[in-house]
Amino acid sequence: MQANPYKIDFKKFMESDHATDFSNNDHRSKAFKRFLSGGFPTRKDEDWRFTDISELSQVHYQYSVDRSIRKPLIERELKRHLIPGCLPIVIYNGVIDKKHSAIKDLPPEIEINSRSDSSPAIFTMPFSQNNYFNNRLQGSAFYNWNTAFSDIGLQIEVNGNQFENDSFIQLLFISSPSARNTVYHYHNIFHVHQNSQLKILEYYLNTQNDDYLVNGVTEIIMDDNSSAQHILFQQDSNAAKHVHTNRIQQKKDSQLTSHQMNFGGKFNRNEQRILMEGPGGSISLYGLNLANAQQQMDSNIIVDHAQPHTSSRQIYKNILSDKAHGVFNGLVVVEKEAQHTDAKQTNRNLLMSDAALMNSNPQMEIYADDVLCAHGSTTGELDEDALYYIQTRGIDKATAINLLVKGFAAEVIDTITEAGIRSACTNLLDHYLAKNTAYNQ
Amino acid sequence: MLEIKNLHAEVDGKRVLKGINLNMNLGEIHAIMGKNGSGKSTLANIIAGNDKYVVTKGKVLYFGKNLLDLSTEERALEGIFLSFQHPVAIPGVNNAYFLKAALNAQRKHRGEDEFDAMEFLTYIKEKIKQVEMDESYLRRPVNDGFSGGEKKRNEILQLITLEPKLAVLDETDSGLDIDALKIIAGGVNNFHSPDRSLLVITHYQRLLNYIVPNFVHVLIDGRIVKSGGKELALQLEEKGYRWLEQDSGVIS
Numbered sequence: 001m002q003a004n005p006y007k008i009d010f011k012k013f014m015e016s017d018h019a020t021d022f023s024n025n026d027h028r029s030k031a032f033k034r035f036l037s038g039g040f041p042t043r044k045d046e047d048w049r050f051t052d053i054s055e056l057s058q059v060h061y062q063y064s065v066d067r068s069i070r071k072p073l074i075e076r077e078l079k080r081h082l083i084p085g086c087l088p089i090v091i092y093n094g095v096i097d098k099k100h101s102a103i104k105d106l107p108p109e110i111e112i113n114s115r116s117d118s119s120p121a122i123f124t125m126p127f128s129q130n131n132y133f134n135n136r137l138q139g140s141a142f143y144n145w146n147t148a149f150s151d152i153g154l155q156i157e158v159n160g161n162q163f164e165n166d167s168f169i170q171l172l173f174i175s176s177p178s179a180r181n182t183v184y185h186y187h188n189i190f191h192v193h194q195n196s197q198l199k200i201l202e203y204y205l206n207t208q209n210d211d212y213l214v215n216g217v218t219e220i221i222m223d224d225n226s227s228a229q230h231i232l233f234q235q236d237s238n239a240a241k242h243v244h245t246n247r248i249q250q251k252k253d254s255q256l257t258s259h260q261m262n263f264g265g266k267f268n269r270n271e272q273r274i275l276m277e278g279p280g281g282s283i284s285l286y287g288l289n290l291a292n293a294q295q296q297m298d299s300n301i302i303v304d305h306a307q308p309h310t311s312s313r314q315i316y317k318n319i320l321s322d323k324a325h326g327v328f329n330g331l332v333v334v335e336k337e338a339q340h341t342d343a344k345q346t347n348r349n350l351l352m353s354d355a356a357l358m359n360s361n362p363q364m365e366i367y368a369d370d371v372l373c374a375h376g377s378t379t380g381e382l383d384e385d386a387l388y389y390i391q392t393r394g395i396d397k398a399t400a401i402n403l404l405v406k407g408f409a410a411e412v413i414d415t416i417t418e419a420g421i422r423s424a425c426t427n428l429l430d431h432y433l434a435k436n437t438a439y440n441q
Numbered sequence: 442m443l444e445i446k447n448l449h450a451e452v453d454g455k456r457v458l459k460g461i462n463l464n465m466n467l468g469e470i471h472a473i474m475g476k477n478g479s480g481k482s483t484l485a486n487i488i489a490g491n492d493k494y495v496v497t498k499g500k501v502l503y504f505g506k507n508l509l510d511l512s513t514e515e516r517a518l519e520g521i522f523l524s525f526q527h528p529v530a531i532p533g534v535n536n537a538y539f540l541k542a543a544l545n546a547q548r549k550h551r552g553e554d555e556f557d558a559m560e561f562l563t564y565i566k567e568k569i570k571q572v573e574m575d576e577s578y579l580r581r582p583v584n585d586g587f588s589g590g591e592k593k594r595n596e597i598l599q600l601i602t603l604e605p606k607l608a609v610l611d612e613t614d615s616g617l618d619i620d621a622l623k624i625i626a627g628g629v630n631n632f633h634s635p636d637r638s639l640l641v642i643t644h645y646q647r648l649l650n651y652i653v654p655n656f657v658h659v660l661i662d663g664r665i666v667k668s669g670g671k672e673l674a675l676q677l678e679e680k681g682y683r684w685l686e687q688d689s690g691v692i693s
Contacts, residue, residue, distance in 0.1 A: 383529070385529050386529045386530075386531055388491055388513065388529075389525065389528070389529040390531070390539075391490075391512075391514045391517070392489050392490070392513055392514075392516075392517055392522070392523050392525075393514075393517055393543035393546075393599065393603065394514050394517035394518045394543055394546040394547050394550070394603070395514060395517075395543055396546075397512075397514070399542070399546075403531070403539070403542070404531065404534070406533065406534065407531055407534035407582070408532070408533055409533070410532075410533035410534070411532065411533055414533075
C-alpha cells in the first residue's frame, strides 16, 4: 500500500526520456515490481529492528528532474570541498560540471560516462545467480527503488593500471533541490577490469540546509587481480537523509579497501553488500560515523565469503553525542566452500553523552570448518582514567577530551592512504568536536 | 614547598588516609614506604588531583598555597608531576604529539614561546637518549602495547621532558628488572636538583639504593607511623613492617 503513489510516477518515468539510458528497461520494471511488492521496511524487519524510517516512508518523494545548475556554483564552496591532490569531477544535481572537472587529466585507462547525458548503453549487473547474496539484495526496497528510477550517476571503466602514485578521483556530488521532497537516486557503477586499479572518493554534499533524500547505489565490479580503494564521504545537510547501498562483487585475487565516512545528514544508512566470489580476494572495510543532535547513523554490512582463501577485516566506529543514535548490524557469512577464510569484525563506539544510544549486533554465520573468524563489539564512554592521566600532564580537560576522541577516530582515519583526504576527515572531526560545546566545559 | 597537615581522605566511601603530616623542602628526596593498601597511592593521587579521592579533613599547601583548590591540570602547570603506578594507554595518540602538547602547555603557562615541530624534535631527541629509549617510541601511541618496563620508562621520559618542581613517583620500580631500574634511576637523578623535589613511593628498599632519600616515612593504615633517614629503609628491608604495625597498634 505504501508504495502506491510511486506507480503513477514510474509510469510517467518510463514514458519520459529519463528512462533511456538503461540498455534493458526490463531491469527497471522488475526492480519496480519488487519494490512494490515488498514496500518500505519497518521495524518488524530484522535488518531494520533498531531503525524507524516511518518518517521517510510516509513522504511521497519525487525523483529529481531538475538538471539545471540552480545557482551559480560558488567557487569558495568548491575550494572548501575539493580535496587537494585529487582529480575532481563535480556533479551538480546529477550533471557533470565540465568547467570544474578534470576529465582531461584522467589517465587514459579510465573512461567515465554520465547517465544523465545521452550516453551509450550503460552496463548493468544482472542477478545471474540465485544465491543468498543476490536474494538479499533483490529484497532491498531502497536498492530496487533506486534501480527502477535512477537516471543519474556515473559509470567508470578502468582498464589498465592506474599507477601506485596516481591520484584519487574525487566525485563531488552536489545535491541542490529546487522542490520539496526530492529524492536523488544516484547509481554509480565502477568496473575495475583485470589487473587494474581504481582509487575513488565519492563525496556527497549539500551547501545549503536543504531537506531531501539521497537514495544512492554504488556497484563495484572487481575482476581478477584488480584492486580498488573506495571512500564514501557523506556531508549532506543536517536536514537531509541518505541511504546508500554498496554492491561489491569481487573476483579472484582482487583487493578492496573501503571507507564509509559519515558526517552529515539527519538520517544515514549505509548498506555494504559484498560478495567475495573468487578465491584469494581480500577486503578491508572501515567506517566512521560522527553524530550529534538527533542524528541517526545506521551501518548494515553483509560480507559473503563464497570462495576459499578469502580474508576480510572490518573496523566500524561511531562517535555519538547529544541524542544521537547509532546502529551497527554486521553479518559475516562463510559459505561451505569457503575454507581457509580469515575474517575479523570489530565495532567500537564512543558515547559522549548519557542520552546517546548505540545498538550493536555483530554476527557470523559459518558453514565451513577450517576458518579463522573473530568478532567483537564495545560501546563505552570516554576513559576517565585516560582523561585524568592527560590532565596530570598540564593539558586542560577540553583538550584532553579532544585528544582522546581523535585517538579513537585515528584507527579509521589513519588507514586512508591519501593525505589530503585524511586531513579533510581530521578537519571535519575538529569541527564536530568544536560543536560539542556541552562537553567542552 | 609541600606541607601536608592532618590529611584525611576517602575513596569510594572508604577511609584511606587518617591524618597524614608531612613537610618537604625544595631539593629534598622523601621516600614513602608501606604495604599494599596502606594509602601510598591515595596520597600520590590526592597530590596530583584525582577527583575519585575525597579529602575529608586537613590541608595540603604547595609553596604556601592551598593545593586542593587547584584543578588537576593547574597543579601540573604549577610544577607537580605524578609518575603513574599504572600508566594509561591512549590508543591513536602518538607519544610525540602528546609530549609536545603537554610541554607547550607548560611553556605557555610559564610565559615562554611554544616549541614548533623542529624545536620540539631537537629537544626531545636529547631527552629520549637519557632514558635509553629508541626514537621509534615517539611515533607509537602513548603506552599502547608497551610492556610494563616500557611504560615506566615512558613516564620518566615525560618527567624529564616536563621538568616539574615536585615529582611524585608511584611505585616506579615495580615490574622492572635491574637494568631498567638503573636507567630509570639515572634519569631521575639527572633530573633532581636543589630546586626540584622528589616524593618516591615504593614497597621495596631496592630503588632507594639508586635514588637516595633524605627522609624515609613508613605509612601504615593511613598514618605515617615512623620517619627517619635512609637507614630506616634498610631496617624495613631486614625486619619487614610487622614490628611497626605492632608499635602503632595496627592488627595485621
